Amino acid sequence: MVAYILRRLITAFITLWIxxxxxxxIIQLPPGDFLTSYIAQLKVSGEDVDIATIEALKKxxxxxxxxxxxxxxxxxxxxHGDFGYSFSWKKPVNELLWNRLGVTVxxxxxxxxxxxxxxxxxxxxxxxxxxxIGDYLATILGYIGLAVPNFLLALILMWGIYSxxxxxxxxxxxVKYLNTPMTIDKFLDILNHLWIPxxxxxxxxxxxxxxxxxxxxxxxLHKPYVEAALSKGLPENKVFWKYPLRIAMIPFISTVGWSxxxxxxxxxxxxxxxxxxSVGPLLLNALKNQDMYLAGSLVMFLSFFTVxxxxxxxxxxxxxxxxxxxx
Numbered sequence: 001m002v003a004y005i006l007r008r009l010i011t012a013f014i015t016l017w018i019x020x021x022x023x024x025x026i027i028q029l030p031p032g033d034f035l036t037s038y039i040a041q042l043k044v045s046g047e048d049v050d051i052a053t054i055e056a057l058k059k060x061x062x063x064x065x066x067x068x069x070x071x072x073x074x075x076x077x078x079x080h081g082d083f084g085y086s087f088s089w090k091k092p093v094n095e096l097l098w099n100r101l102g103v104t105v106x107x108x109x110x111x112x113x114x115x116x117x118x119x120x121x122x123x124x125x126x127x128x129x130x131x132x133i134g135d136y137l138a139t140i141l142g143y144i145g146l147a148v149p150n151f152l153l154a155l156i157l158m159w160g161i162y163s164x165x166x167x168x169x170x171x172x173x174x175v176k177y178l179n180t181p182m183t184i185d186k187f188l189d190i191l192n193h194l195w196i197p198x199x200x201x202x203x204x205x206x207x208x209x210x211x212x213x214x215x216x217x218x219x220x221l222h223k224p225y226v227e228a229a230l231s232k233g234l235p236e237n238k239v240f241w242k243y244p245l246r247i248a249m250i251p252f253i254s255t256v257g258w259s260x261x262x263x264x265x266x267x268x269x270x271x272x273x274x275x276x277x278s279v280g281p282l283l284l285n286a287l288k289n290q291d292m293y294l295a296g297s298l299v300m301f302l303s304f305f306t307v308x309x310x311x312x313x314x315x316x317x318x319x320x321x322x323x324x325x326x327x
Contacts, residue, residue: 023299084293104278114202119209127217145207150270220244
């Protein structure tokens with residue numbers, strides 16, 4: 001098991017290096033760059049930009065060098081903890097990342113825990129009590145969670161709360177706590193705002209997990225080995241927990257490989273609707289403005305979480321099902 005984890009870690013580093021090359025090249029593919037967009041904005045506003053100014057800006061931002069030199073400079077900076085400079089924000093990328101990464105990790109982690117706990121409980125109940133009232137309610141909940149877009153659910157929740165209470169729960173905290181240090185009141189206010197993004201983002205993932213676990217567990221419960229174990233007098237609870245549930249959990253556990261990066265990047269529209277200071281809207285603006293260092297760094301973070309999620313998924317799968325251990 002240890003040798004397998006070490007091999008996977010080496011593969012993960014190689015994968016991240018290849019992703020860094022591909023992502024940096026793809027970001028550079030659209031015609032022009034940040035400087036081109038910036039000059040176009042100046043011309044629209046009526047300002048004239050001479051050639052000397054353009055050349056000075058190119059030299060300042062390092063855009064006068066070949067793409068491979070820009071990439072090597074960016075990669076060398078990443079290895080030393082420097083992710084470059086954001087042209088559009090006029091700030092170091094590190095500062096922008098650390099300001100938003102904490103919020104993103106908090107919301108993503110809570111959403112993932114929410115979807116896993118309730119997806120596991122409801123999916124297991126639906127499989128053990130098929131075609132009951134609870135199963136039908138879980139099925140309806142699953143269909144609603146899969147069919148309703150996250151941003152629409154967020155809008156409905158915010159509208160309903162505002163209509164009933166007159167309180168606007170968009171953002172991460174109230175306006176009066178915007179520039180204040182962390183206190184108990186501010187922490188409680190954050191918790192009061194936090195449950196909406198956790199519920200919205202967790203519902204969609206939970207719906208898919210419910211359907212996955214129910215389908216696989218129903219299939220396992222009716223297989224001959226389960227009936228044979230029960231016929232030999234083994235306790236029903238022991239048979240259920242030791243055999244069919246562990247096998248049915250395999251597709252359930254494998255979803256962590258894509259659930260983690262999806263919550264970080266796929267909830268961009270939801271984050272915009274809820275006015276959350278997360279990395280999703282930041283990545284969208286960086287791609288629109290061709291802010292290559294900021295966009296490349298955010299893509300690398302998402303790739304890192306994808307690789308980590310896949311590694312965690314592989315380790316959990318090897319623990320749950322001995323048949324897929326590589327020793």
